[in-house]
Amino acid sequence: MTGTRPKSGPREDVGEGVVDRVLGALAALCLVAIVLMLFGNACLRLLADMPLPWVQEVVTGLLLWLTMFGFVLGVRRHESIAVHTFVTKLPVRVRIGVRIATELVTAAVLLHLAWFSLQYVVDFGGDSTPYLRLPRGFFTSALPVGAAAGALAVLVRLPSVRAVVLRERGEPAV
Template sequence: MTQATTSAGRAEARAARAGLVADRILEALAALSLAAIIVLLFANATLRFAADMPLPWVEEIVTGLMLWLTMFGFVLGLRRHESITVRAFVTRLPMNVQVALKLVTDVVTAAVLLHLAWFALRYVLDFGSDATPYLRLPRGFFTAALPVGAGAAALVVLLRLPSARATILRLREEEQP
């Protein structure tokens, strides 16, 4: 075994550990967001039913947390290759064409996500300092989920470009009965 293969193996192991850490952080943030949403909605429903005193600001927090939860889940789904794909036609093509199509679709996906991130960032910069009606929090605290999530998703897609061939092979194995 050469020194180059040993260092390449170590680099792959470090990348795998970093990916696992990123997954765990995203899972924890998503779980915390979901738990906060559930607690707030349950408390608000209980107060509404028991005391006829709902908290008017709960909707602001829940709506903002739902946006963050959606982005955490989106990035996590991309990292785990759990996005929806329709491969009925593509699987009949030669391997090199499948890999080329995968590369093209991933580059287009990354471009669209970066475009979304750019316009979402401009939106946050223009309107992020506007205050929410009840708590007077800056809206940017919640809407920042869009550029952060879209940018992180684009990064995930771009980082997996070198493994397009391995992804195609893995998908082929999963489709075998």
């Protein structure tokens, strides 16, 4: 994709804007927490030679959530990597079909990832982290949640594929 977000109606923009802002805020919160913990731990190591051993497990877990928040936000904003060279040379009807097929395959792959990562969380999510004794599922649940949310975002935009393709070509959607 070119990274430009297709425009939608005013009602959709309000709802999408709220979801995007919430995802962005959660990602920013994770990033700020990670930076502050790492900086604080580095200062403790340097100044007092007493780093906190649990910081690594919290940072690793928050990094999973940060990645999934960013992933879902990227999927919602249509900012995934795509190669248009071949597809742009196809007739409009074929382009629409290719785009729909691509979206369906993307959703299927994400649902597959969600299923297997859910199985991982079920099998190993009850294990405790070494220092804080938190269940690992607290952090690893980011994988099935993010994959399922990404699949949902793809499926929700599926009805607008035709209009998006026509808009990309500069043609009015009829």
